[in-house]
Amino acid sequence: MDMSSTQIWTIIALLGIGTFLIRFSFLGIIGDRELPEWVLRHLRYTPVSVLPALIAPLVLWPEATGGQPDLARILAAAVTLLLGVTTKNVLAAIFGGAGTLYLGLYLLG
Known part of the structure; x- marks a missing residue:
């Protein structure tokens, strides 16, 4: 499979945004609340x-x-x-x- 440099960087950026959102959902949204x-x-x-x-x-x-x-x-x-x-x-x-x-x-x- 031959991918262009633009495709590779787009995938890297999307994966970075996705992992940020996963972590932010725990740390940013409920990070300052007391957990049960x-x-x-x-x-x-x-x-x-x-x-x-x-x-x-x-x-x-x-x-x-x-x-x-x-x-x-x-x-x-x-x-x-x-x-x-x-x-x-x-x-x-x-x-x-x-x-x-x-x-x-x-x-x-």
């Missing part, structure tokens, strides 16, 4: 649900292995989860998982 308790309770779980959704494909179908599951990545994810749950320390979980990944890649190939 049930909304705040649900918003607390947003990072907990988004993070696994971002990480799961990287563990189960990694690009580095051509989409094949890799024992080193699965072990690193398990150690990260275990450290996060037991210590409740984000940095311990991150560094423990990274160390496990690098050690696993070194030992397992």
Whole structure:
């Protein structure tokens, strides 16, 4: 597909306006109002649900292995989860998982 420079910039501008309007609907219109308790309770779980959704494909179908599951990545994810749950320390979980990944890649190939 061959697109002109004008078409590409028009698409970029429209997408920018669209994302601005989406964010403005939350921040600009209701940003200074007090949210109901049930909304705040649900918003607390947003990072907990988004993070696994971002990480799961990287563990189960990694690009580095051509989409094949890799024992080193699965072990690193398990150690990260275990450290996060037991210590409740984000940095311990991150560094423990990274160390496990690098050690696993070194030992397992």
